Amino acid sequence: MSMGPLPAASPSLARLVQELHKLPGIGPKSAQRLAYHLIRLPEDEALALADAITSVKRNVIFCQDCQNLTDISPCSICQEPRRNQGQICVVEDPLDVMALERTHCYDGLYHVLHGVISPLNGVTAHDLKLGDLFKRLEAGSVEELVIATNPTLEGEATSMYIRRHLEGRDIRITHLARGLPVGGSLEYSDDQTLRRAFQGRQEL
Amino acid sequence: MACISRLSLTNFRSFEDLELELPSGVVVFFGANAQGKTTLLEGVYLLAIARSFRAENEREVVRFESAAESGQALAGGEVLRKDGERVTVHVGYQAPSHGPGPSNNGDEGKRGSTRPSPVRKEIRVNRVRTSAAGLVGAVNAVLFTAEDIQLVFGPPAGRRRYLNILLSQSDPAYLRALQRYSRVLQQRNRLLRMLRDGRADPDEMSFWNDELVREGAWITWRRHETIGELGKLCEEHHHSLSGMAEEVLVQYLPRVPPGENLAATERSFRESLVSAEGRERATHTTAVGPHRDDLGLRIDRVDMRAYASRGQARTLALALRLAEAAYLESRRGEGPIVLLDDVLSEMDLTRRRRVLEQASRFQQTLITTTDMDDPHSFFGSAAHFFRVDSGRVTPLSNEAATPATTALTNPVRD
Numbered sequence: 001m002s003m004g005p006l007p008a009a010s011p012s013l014a015r016l017v018q019e020l021h022k023l024p025g026i027g028p029k030s031a032q033r034l035a036y037h038l039i040r041l042p043e044d045e046a047l048a049l050a051d052a053i054t055s056v057k058r059n060v061i062f063c064q065d066c067q068n069l070t071d072i073s074p075c076s077i078c079q080e081p082r083r084n085q086g087q088i089c090v091v092e093d094p095l096d097v098m099a100l101e102r103t104h105c106y107d108g109l110y111h112v113l114h115g116v117i118s119p120l121n122g123v124t125a126h127d128l129k130l131g132d133l134f135k136r137l138e139a140g141s142v143e144e145l146v147i148a149t150n151p152t153l154e155g156e157a158t159s160m161y162i163r164r165h166l167e168g169r170d171i172r173i174t175h176l177a178r179g180l181p182v183g184g185s186l187e188y189s190d191d192q193t194l195r196r197a198f199q200g201r202q203e204l
Numbered sequence: 205m206a207c208i209s210r211l212s213l214t215n216f217r218s219f220e221d222l223e224l225e226l227p228s229g230v231v232v233f234f235g236a237n238a239q240g241k242t243t244l245l246e247g248v249y250l251l252a253i254a255r256s257f258r259a260e261n262e263r264e265v266v267r268f269e270s271a272a273e274s275g276q277a278l279a280g281g282e283v284l285r286k287d288g289e290r291v292t293v294h295v296g297y298q299a300p301s302h303g304p305g306p307s308n309n310g311d312e313g314k315r316g317s318t319r320p321s322p323v324r325k326e327i328r329v330n331r332v333r334t335s336a337a338g339l340v341g342a343v344n345a346v347l348f349t350a351e352d353i354q355l356v357f358g359p360p361a362g363r364r365r366y367l368n369i370l371l372s373q374s375d376p377a378y379l380r381a382l383q384r385y386s387r388v389l390q391q392r393n394r395l396l397r398m399l400r401d402g403r404a405d406p407d408e409m410s411f412w413n414d415e416l417v418r419e420g421a422w423i424t425w426r427r428h429e430t431i432g433e434l435g436k437l438c439e440e441h442h443h444s445l446s447g448m449a450e451e452v453l454v455q456y457l458p459r460v461p462p463g464e465n466l467a468a469t470e471r472s473f474r475e476s477l478v479s480a481e482g483r484e485r486a487t488h489t490t491a492v493g494p495h496r497d498d499l500g501l502r503i504d505r506v507d508m509r510a511y512a513s514r515g516q517a518r519t520l521a522l523a524l525r526l527a528e529a530a531y532l533e534s535r536r537g538e539g540p541i542v543l544l545d546d547v548l549s550e551m552d553l554t555r556r557r558r559v560l561e562q563a564s565r566f567q568q569t570l571i572t573t574t575d576m577d578d579p580h581s582f583f584g585s586a587a588h589f590f591r592v593d594s595g596r597v598t599p600l601s602n603e604a605a606t607p608a609t610t611a612l613t614n615p616v617r618d
Contacts, residue, residue: 117408119394124404153387153415160411188332192380 013039065136067112067129069094077101077110084108086143090133090162092116092150100148108146111136116154117161125161133162137171147175206343206538207568208248209290210282215267217243218595227588228284228568234576235592241572244592245347245543247279248570251293252345252541253369254327254336263323266297283343286538291330293342298324337372337380344373344540346529348547348559352521356508360498367427367499370434370528374535378426385419388412389490396488413477420493421470424462427497428469431456433534437527442503445519445526445558452523455500459492518550526562533566542569548578557582 013035021031038046062068063075070076077083077097087108091097097110113128136142147162149155163173179197180189189197207228213219218240233241242258246265249257256262266277280294327339354362372379392412398404435454442452460476462469473492480491501508501520508520533539542563548556548571560582563569571579572592579587589600 117411119391119398119404119408122398122403124395124398125408126405153384153391157391157411157415160414161408164407164410190334190338191376192337 062129066110067114067132068097068110069112082107085141087146088133088136088142088144089146089148091148092155092158096148106146108144113149113158116149116152116158118154118157125158128158130162130165134165137166137169142171144172144174147173149175151178206283206285206541208251208281208343208541209284211244211247212278212280213243213247214276214278214280216247216277216279217265217267219243220267220595222595222597224590224597226568226570230564230569230571230579230583230587232576232579232583232587232589233570233572233592233597234574234589237574239592240595240597241592242545244597245545245570245572248281248541249345249347249543250279250295251281251283252340252343253373254295254325254339257347257349262297262325266323281343291342292328293339294326294328294331295339296326296328298326337376337383340372340379341374341376341536344532344536344538345543346525346532346540347543347545348522348525349545350547350550352525352547353514353517355521355524356501356512356517360496363499364495364497366524366528367430367497370531371426371430373540374532375426378423381419381422381426385416385423385494388415388419389493389495392416393489396484396490400485400488413474416490416493417470417473417477420460421466421473423494424458424460424473424497425466425469427494428456428458428462430531431499434527434531437530438523441526441530441562442520442523445523445555447554450503451505452520453500453502453505454524455502457498457500459494459496519555522551522555522559526559529562529566539566542566544569544571546572546574548573549575 016038017028017031017035020026020034021028023031026034038049059071060069061071061073063070063078064073065078066075068075068077084107087106088111089100089106089108090111090113091100092113092115094112097112100106100110111129111133113130113133115123115128117123117125117128137145145162145166147159149158159175166173177200179193179200180186186194208226209228211222211224211226213222216222224244233244235241246256246258250265256265259265276296276298278294278296280292283291283293285291325336327334327336329339329342355366368378368382372382392409395404395408395412399406399409431454435452438454439452443449460469460473463472476492483491501512503512503516503520506512508516512520529540529542544559544563548559551559556578560579563571564583564586573579576589580589591598591600
């Protein structure tokens with residue numbers, strides 16, 4: 001049996017290290033380094049960080065329509081009148097919305113699921129924002145649902161669940177193409193990607 | 205035929221930094237126990253099947269005391285193929301520096317968990333990063349160990365592993381299907397438990413059922429297709445090892461009966477799955493599929509898994525390994541590298557000669573032994589000898605190793 005931790009010289013410092021250690025990707029050593037860095041910061045800079053965290057927790061909410069993270073609901077994307085109201089693109093998380101927005105090639109609406117179906121991680125269809133999606137589709141103004149979950153087993157499970165749920169409904173359901181990365185080379189692609197790319201080949 | 209022309213091991217078990225040029229033909233590593241002989245074969249086999257054959261947890265292979273700075277263990281090699289092409293292969297293990305690994309999503313498992321985080325594996329072929337399925341097949345190898353007797357006596361898992369390695373090396377698509385199947389299986393088993401607890405809807409099951417049937421039927425079908433040819437090869441090798449014309453039967457014992465083609469096997473799988481519903485509700489684990497398969501091993505109708513003598517089991521296990529090498533050769537049009545890890549001392553003279561004879565048919569055979577008299581009297585100066593001593597590997601010139609020029613029976617003693 002090891003002895004318990006020695007009483008810390010500064011309990012408040014120990015508490016900060018402990019909180020930082022809870023963050024993903026931060027080990028005990030990194031947590032200590034970050035804590036000492038914060039101590040050396042000018043007070044206003046350190047408080048700006050604390051304030052940013054407080055404000056994010058107080059102000060960020062889910063958009064009532066697309067479930068993306070936002071300060072106002074409906075969010076700015078859902079409120080934009082020039083966007084195509086007949087298309088909804090379904091993504092796993094808010095970072096995917098940002099990635100797609102950077103492309104400037106899609107002007108429809110989004111729906112953020114906040115995860116994928118994965119029993120191993122305890123996530124079922126009910127833990128995702130799927131009910132909200134199906135409610136949005138009830139309204140009937142949506143013509144196309146673009147499923148943009150990741151091409152993983154769990155992403156496919158989620159995509160298939162949505163497709164099954166909407167069977168017989170008059171909605172066009174598509175998903176993003178799988179295949180070669182732009183600028184990549186055939187020689188260095190793995191067989192499966194190449195096979196998918198071949199199956200999904202297009203007329204020139 | 206392929207051969208490995210260079211092996212490098214960095215922070216890999218007892219080897220801090222090894223660079224070894226390997227000739228083709230028969231290569232014998234000799235030395236006392238615990239000097240690193242098996243580790244050399246482990247490194248070569250790792251480059252073939254992307255997994256360590258002896259580590260329960262692959263963390264074990266990282267030599268932590270010296271890996272602390274770079275944080276990684278690395279096995280690398282250069283493979284010379286039949287067509288003259290040179291392929292470089294690398295498998296690296298990144299030890300988690302501190303705290304949780306990078307795969308950690310969220311704080312789950314971070315607090316209170318004492319389980320060591322798994323090492324991250326990085327695989328490269330010709331310097332390009334790839335998956336295990338991208339590596340396997342780049343170089344084929346067949347490993348003979350003293351534990352092979354467990355192929356006969358041990359639980360079915362060992363025989364499934366034998367089939368899986370054989371099929372993965374002959375077809376990377378098999379490994380990919382196997383990886384996907386095992387992920388589906390884990391997800392499905394967890395979902396069965398969640399359904400029991402009322403934490404999920406039954407309609408979530410259909411995707412996992414479809415995937416289980418698709419991958420499972422394909423694996424079942426591939427095993428079914430393979431076993432005929434494999435069984436024939438096994439019988440041939442068994443005859444020549446034992447010198448007796450016994451009837452050797454290697455039978456596929458599938459949990460789901462294959463149909464006459466893949467589509468029929470899928471239908472059969474789906475039927476089995478439906479009829480297992482009741483059992484699955486009781487046990488909350490997937491009851492049917494290739495994860496429950498076995499191989500039947502019979503000699504003159506007697507079930508060797510239960511009734512073999514040790515001698516019979518050893519001969520049969522050898523025949524299975526020789527059949528594995530012959531099967532890979534016929535499938536890939538290129539013989540595998542043969543690895544014999546301390547297996548010669550267990551055999552009688554006839555079998556030893558027979559195995560060495562078979563092994564030397566291949567482009568390259570790596571042998572470890574504590575007693576080098578046998579390989580020496582068999583191969584004489586046709587083999588290359590390396591002495592392995594506390595993590596150092598030194599080539600021995602053929603003259604020095606030839607008893608004719610030295611009076612010593614074991615030329616390593618000086």
